[in-house]
Amino acid sequence: MTDSSTLYWSQALDWPRALGGATITGDFRFHPEDFVVEELAAPPVAQSGEHVYLRVRKVGANTGWVAGQLARLAGVQARDVGYYGLKDRHAVTTQWFSVWLAQKPEPDWERLNSSEITLLEHCRGPRKLRRGEHSGNRFVIRLRHIRGDRNRTEQLLAQVPAGVPNYFGEQRFGRDGGNLDLARQLAEENIRVQKSSKAFAMSAARSWLFNQVLAERVRRGNWRELLPGEPAAEASGPLWGRGRNPAAGEQGQLEGEVIAPWQSWCDWLEHCGLKQERRPLVLYPEAFGFEWNGDDLVLEFALPPGTFATALLREVAELVNAADAT
Numbered sequence: 001m002t003d004s005s006t007l008y009w010s011q012a013l014d015w016p017r018a019l020g021g022a023t024i025t026g027d028f029r030f031h032p033e034d035f036v037v038e039e040l041a042a043p044p045v046a047q048s049g050e051h052v053y054l055r056v057r058k059v060g061a062n063t064g065w066v067a068g069q070l071a072r073l074a075g076v077q078a079r080d081v082g083y084y085g086l087k088d089r090h091a092v093t094t095q096w097f098s099v100w101l102a103q104k105p106e107p108d109w110e111r112l113n114s115s116e117i118t119l120l121e122h123c124r125g126p127r128k129l130r131r132g133e134h135s136g137n138r139f140v141i142r143l144r145h146i147r148g149d150r151n152r153t154e155q156l157l158a159q160v161p162a163g164v165p166n167y168f169g170e171q172r173f174g175r176d177g178g179n180l181d182l183a184r185q186l187a188e189e190n191i192r193v194q195k196s197s198k199a200f201a202m203s204a205a206r207s208w209l210f211n212q213v214l215a216e217r218v219r220r221g222n223w224r225e226l227l228p229g230e231p232a233a234e235a236s237g238p239l240w241g242r243g244r245n246p247a248a249g250e251q252g253q254l255e256g257e258v259i260a261p262w263q264s265w266c267d268w269l270e271h272c273g274l275k276q277e278r279r280p281l282v283l284y285p286e287a288f289g290f291e292w293n294g295d296d297l298v299l300e301f302a303l304p305p306g307t308f309a310t311a312l313l314r315e316v317a318e319l320v321n322a323a324d325a326t
Helices: 003-012 063-074 150-157 175-188 195-220 249-271 309-316
Strands: 024-028 035-040 051-059 081-083 092-100 117-125 136-148 236-239 277-280 286-293 296-303 317-321
Touching: 003 175, 024 296, 051 063, 063 081, 063 092, 136 150, 136 286, 136 309, 136 317, 150 309, 175 195, 175 249, 195 236, 195 249, 236 249, 296 309, 309 317
Parallel strands: 024 317, 035 092
Antiparallel strands: 024 136, 035 136, 051 092, 051 117, 081 092, 136 296, 236 277, 286 296
16 A cells, blocks of 8 residues: 555545534553453354354454464364454453354363453354344443543533444554555456455445445534435435445435445445445444543443444544554
8 A cells, every 4th residue: 555545544534523523532442451342142042053152251352363263273164153243352352252063072162261362151052153143232441541621521422322423433444544445446456356355345445435425414414314315214324235226315316426436436346246235324322321530531332233332432532542553
């Protein structure tokens, strides 16, 4: 990636805020324990089955790496390991994995334990766990060394339960927007890459188009509203793919105008075989709460699968991400 493209994507990913603008600055993910995620999930446990479900706590490790450790311990292929969702590396996260053993003997799962992984429980089940099947994730997040107007921040925090823009988080787009730059090359230059890299680029491109539409709705102040031509029961935006965009009327016109400069990306996504879908524009956190702890702000909330805690956090604070330095 060139320096100019890195600069472009880093600036372009600064989406407009909706609740009046962040009034504090805080250090984010200063320690892994500052970002705690617990998966809200209950796998289909059975007395027997060809799959083993394992609930683990991981620290400073990404989901793919843990899945690889499980595959090696069980002597199976990577595709035989399932999980509900990708979880942050720079965090303490609790989540479920599944391992398809078929008729293979069950290994000593305690050998999984290390400074990065702790096995909490395991049981048998009938099928592989798949992404997005869980009910959501519970977060406890500490923003350290807060600088700024606390009184104004409390007024802003009071608005959060009514919803924040449901942006895809910056992590979806790769470091310095690298997944987007790859998407541009695939869509416009027809380069060839590994299947896994292409999948990341497809996801990033789709998310980029959605965020573009949502950002324009935020600028116009109508991101919560049902516009004429809305095809869903709530305010929504496009996840691009094959098929006609179901949005019509005023909403269809707005989305068409926003996405028009990215037509080559749309054509590429359709060619990749993705189907046209919709995503809500508003993200509603559940059981939202906060407290001041000295110079720190601690927030607790739950979010549905496929959404991003950073979409909420960026409405509250300018984040100085310590994880970016590692």
